[in-house]
Amino acid sequence: MSNSHSDTVPLHPSSQSDIDEIENLINASVQSGPATVLPARPPSPPRASIPVSSTPFIQSQIPPPPPQSSSSNQKVPTVAAAPPPPPPYVGNSSSIAATGFGPAPNTLTEPVWDTVKRDLSRIVSNLKLVVFPNPYREDPGKALRDWDLWGPFFFIVFLGLTLSWSASVKKSEVFAVAFALLAAGAVILTLNVLLLGGHIIFFQSLSLLGYCLFPLDIGALICMLKDNVIVKIVVVSVTLAWSSWAAYPFMSSAVNPRRKALALYPVFLMYVSVGFLIIAIN
Amino acid sequence: MDLSQPVEENYANPKTCFFHVLFKASALAFYILSTLFANSFVIIFVITVVLAALDFWVVKNVSGRILVGLRWWNEINEQGESIWRFECLDQESLARINQKDSMLFWWTLYLNAVAWGIFGIFSMVRLEVDYLLVVAVCFSLAIANIIGFTKCRKDARNKIQAFASRTIASRFSSTLQSAFSLV
Numbered sequence: 001m002s003n004s005h006s007d008t009v010p011l012h013p014s015s016q017s018d019i020d021e022i023e024n025l026i027n028a029s030v031q032s033g034p035a036t037v038l039p040a041r042p043p044s045p046p047r048a049s050i051p052v053s054s055t056p057f058i059q060s061q062i063p064p065p066p067p068q069s070s071s072s073n074q075k076v077p078t079v080a081a082a083p084p085p086p087p088p089y090v091g092n093s094s095s096i097a098a099t100g101f102g103p104a105p106n107t108l109t110e111p112v113w114d115t116v117k118r119d120l121s122r123i124v125s126n127l128k129l130v131v132f133p134n135p136y137r138e139d140p141g142k143a144l145r146d147w148d149l150w151g152p153f154f155f156i157v158f159l160g161l162t163l164s165w166s167a168s169v170k171k172s173e174v175f176a177v178a179f180a181l182l183a184a185g186a187v188i189l190t191l192n193v194l195l196l197g198g199h200i201i202f203f204q205s206l207s208l209l210g211y212c213l214f215p216l217d218i219g220a221l222i223c224m225l226k227d228n229v230i231v232k233i234v235v236v237s238v239t240l241a242w243s244s245w246a247a248y249p250f251m252s253s254a255v256n257p258r259r260k261a262l263a264l265y266p267v268f269l270m271y272v273s274v275g276f277l278i279i280a281i282n
Numbered sequence: 283m284d285l286s287q288p289v290e291e292n293y294a295n296p297k298t299c300f301f302h303v304l305f306k307a308s309a310l311a312f313y314i315l316s317t318l319f320a321n322s323f324v325i326i327f328v329i330t331v332v333l334a335a336l337d338f339w340v341v342k343n344v345s346g347r348i349l350v351g352l353r354w355w356n357e358i359n360e361q362g363e364s365i366w367r368f369e370c371l372d373q374e375s376l377a378r379i380n381q382k383d384s385m386l387f388w389w390t391l392y393l394n395a396v397a398w399g400i401f402g403i404f405s406m407v408r409l410e411v412d413y414l415l416v417v418a419v420c421f422s423l424a425i426a427n428i429i430g431f432t433k434c435r436k437d438a439r440n441k442i443q444a445f446a447s448r449t450i451a452s453r454f455s456s457t458l459q460s461a462f463s464l465v
Binding site for chain 1: 322323324327328331332335339343344356357358363364412415
């Protein structure tokens with residue numbers, strides 16, 4: 001079946017068959033217009049990092065595709081997402097006809113360093129979006145659309161290391177407990193929201209809870225450097241408030257308003273217990 | 283990695299293959315030989331998990347692309363739903379992928395997961411919960427990559443079939459049109 005395709009000369013944008021394909025695709029996409037509306041925000045190049053994930057496909061909500069619409073679904077948004085937006089038909093023809101499966105050349109063949117830079121900049125931007133006071137936050141409930149788990153991973157490990165370093169005895173246990181508490185806590189908190197009938201994406205929420213650990217990381221670092229109890233209490237309370245403030249909008253917008261407290265209380269509880277862990281370590 | 287046998291093809295991307303295997307092997311090796319290197323569990327944990335995470339990243343972003351031409355990721359669209367996206371090279375390039383690269387890729391992926399599974403069983407039997415934590419993290423990273431790439435490969439096959447059938451249909455209809463226009 002694919003022999004007819006590969007018998008011909010390698011696909012070239014100017015071949016007649018390609019132009020037929022293009023016309024058909026364009027007709028198909030025009031007909032199925034509403035289904036293939038491009039995302040309203042400026043399409044970023046397809047992102048590519050999902051670092052830590054245990055069962056990534058339980059929550060997947062791939063719309064069950066009739067083969068026609070799914071391939072045109074995937075084609076049109078991804079073709080348009082190819083940066084920079086190609087000139088109407090010339091650019092499209094080369095990317096549709098030559099690849100047929102999305103903007104392959106752009107991310108599939110980019111140099112490794114580009115990927116690294118892209119991921120690093122995403123971590124920084126996510127951090128700024130979530131944690132730092134930003135009067136122009138578009139909609140805190142929709143923060144972290146480009147979730148990634150590298151940031152949370154670094155922050156959890158850093159917190160564990162800091163706590164472990166501050167501890168004078170039982171360093172290993174402290175680290176293991178901190179890591180397990182934070183990781184399991186994030187998972188359980190997310191499940192809590194889901195079971196309360198809230199609407200969040202599993203990994204988005206994990207990512208958010210991890211990023212909100214950043215203030216506690218700073219607090220733990222300061223407490224490691226200065227050993228005074230009063231200083232520790234003050235620092236921890238400040239950072240705790242900051243963490244909770246950062247996590248609040250996302251969590252509260254995800255659930256029914258009457259159940260807000262049920263969703264938020266465990267988050268607060270987890271950060272308080274981490275705070276206590278920081279204070280109590282000596 | 284270069285076999286220099288003129289009859290078979292060599293690895294097309296020896297450096298990528300090397301890195302693909304390097305982090306997996308070093309995570310496993312470090313875990314096994316950990317007692318030789320460090321007394322503290324914390325160091326073992328951090329280094330093993332960091333190596334496993336680096337391996338995850340390398341496989342997902344670099345060797346997946348280069349060795350088998352596949353990539354998968356997750357996006358959240360405007361409505362707040364999560365969509366899994368799969369991307370693959372066009373059919374020509376897929377056909378040109380080096381067989382050795384591809385076999386190395388998939389085999390090491392599976393073997394890595396199996397190895398961590400075995401270690402997990404060992405630590406469960408010995409009731410070492412600490413090490414079970416390490417193994418659980420590494421194992422879940424390995425499984426995530428396996429599932430991601432397998433789904434991506436299936437998706438690529440479906441796309442190829444759909445594309446091919448649509449091409450045939452379009453060719454057929456354009457032939458009909460040109461036939462009728464001549465009449």
